[in-house]
Amino acid sequence: MSSNFNKVLNILKKFTKNELVSLFNIALDSVNYNEPVEKSDCPYCSSNRVILYGKKRGKQRFLCNDCKHTFTTTTHTIRSMSHQPYDVWEGMIEDTLNGNSLSYSEDRLGISHQVAFNMRHKILLSLQDIERENPFKLQDVTELDETFVLECYKGQRLPSHITRKPRKHGAKALKRGSSNEFICICSGAQRKSNVILKAVNRAKPSSVEVTQVFKGHIADGTLLLTDGLRSYNVLESVADCSIKNITGEKTGFYNLNTVNSLHSFVKDQYKLYRGVATKYINRYCTLFEYAFRSGASDINNLKVALLNQRGHMPYSISNVKSHELTAIA
Ligand SMILES: [Zn+2]
Numbered sequence: 538m539s540s541n542f543n544k545v546l547n548i549l550k551k552f553t554k555n556e557l558v559s560l561f562n563i564a565l566d567s568v569n570y571n572e573p574v575e576k577s578d579c580p581y582c583s584s585n586r587v588i589l590y591g592k593k594r595g596k597q598r599f600l601c602n603d604c605k606h607t608f609t610t611t612t613h614t615i616r617s618m619s620h621q622p623y624d625v626w627e628g629m630i631e632d633t634l635n636g637n638s639l640s641y642s643e644d645r646l647g648i649s650h651q652v653a654f655n656m657r658h659k660i661l662l663s664l665q666d667i668e669r670e671n672p673f674k675l676q677d678v679t680e681l682d683e684t685f686v687l688e689c690y691k692g693q694r695l696p697s698h699i700t701r702k703p704r705k706h707g708a709k710a711l712k713r714g715s716s717n718e719f720i721c722i723c724s725g726a727q728r729k730s731n732v733i734l735k736a737v738n739r740a741k742p743s744s745v746e747v748t749q750v751f752k753g754h755i756a757d758g759t760l761l762l763t764d765g766l767r768s769y770n771v772l773e774s775v776a777d778c779s780i781k782n783i784t785g786e787k788t789g790f791y792n793l794n795t796v797n798s799l800h801s802f803v804k805d806q807y808k809l810y811r812g813v814a815t816k817y818i819n820r821y822c823t824l825f826e827y828a829f830r831s832g833a834s835d836i837n838n839l840k841v842a843l844l845n846q847r848g849h850m851p852y853s854i855s856n857v858k859s860h861e862l863t864a865i866a
Pocket residue numbers: 579580581582583584601602603604605606
């Protein structure tokens with residue numbers, strides 16, 4: 538650091554707390570955030586009668602002429618309450634959608650592990666909000682199956698009912714095959730289109746769980762291909778669809794190749810991340826749904842959507858820690 542910097546630092550020590558806060562805000566206003574200014578609708582009342590209204594901490598401020606609230610481009614978005622600049626957020630979204638690990642982003646963007654973790658999870662919460670606002674239905678030919686991933690307590694103490702020793706990174710299950718160390722992810726993959734992934738349980742899904750995952754997400758007239766698990770039969774009463782069990786007949790048109798490649802994708806990501814904490818598994822399932830079906834241009838559009846998405850709840854650290862965690866008994 539320069540000697541001027543140290544001199545200023547010594548002067549600052551004599552300032553009061555309030556003086557420091559106003560100085561800090563003046564300094565932020567003078568920083569060019571390199572941020573595109575686009576007028577958006579009011580996040581409080583959705584009105585478009587919005588005018589420019591000066592700057593707040595370096596960010597453009599707006600005034601709503603209907604409800605009289607003021608807001609900035611980041612109010613209620615993943616960037617509200619964040620000290621990270623626009624380009625770091627862009628980089629973190631790109632890394633997330635491209636399937637890069639947190640440690641990769643920490644090195645590339647020069648941020649700490651905790652900051653990277655919080656940013657990643659705010660992005661995942663925002664992605665879940667985007668999916669909620671843009672629901673889709675599987676249609677045409679859709680393949681259904683399940684895959685299993687190792688239960689994971691990454692970053693946490695093992696709960697008292699778990700008697701095994703903690704696993705090392707990338708370790709395998711103690712028992713071979715399906716055991717209660719695995720979490721089941723229900724999957725539906727429309728050929729060349731949308732997919733659904735949701736963790737529900739440890740064992741194969743029951744009819745009730747299949748209904749929970751797919752109700753409202755199957756279009757009328759869909760042909761569902763399964764490998765014979767009877768729980769899927771319930772879907773004929775949930776949507777006007779037909780089910781073909783293709784046990785032992787996985788050739789030609791009747792195959793489960795799409796859902797199998799989705800499962801390989803999930804397992805590769807799981808390996809690259811060295812596991813995903815089970816309580817966050819469904820946040821990551823939403824990410825895998827988008828990442829699996831998105832090309833480069835979709836990822837660019839999604840990046841803009843994520844930066845502008847206003848949350849159904851605040852994207853705060855406390856919601857990162859507690860919002861809609863996956864509880865599997
Ligand atoms: Zn308003």
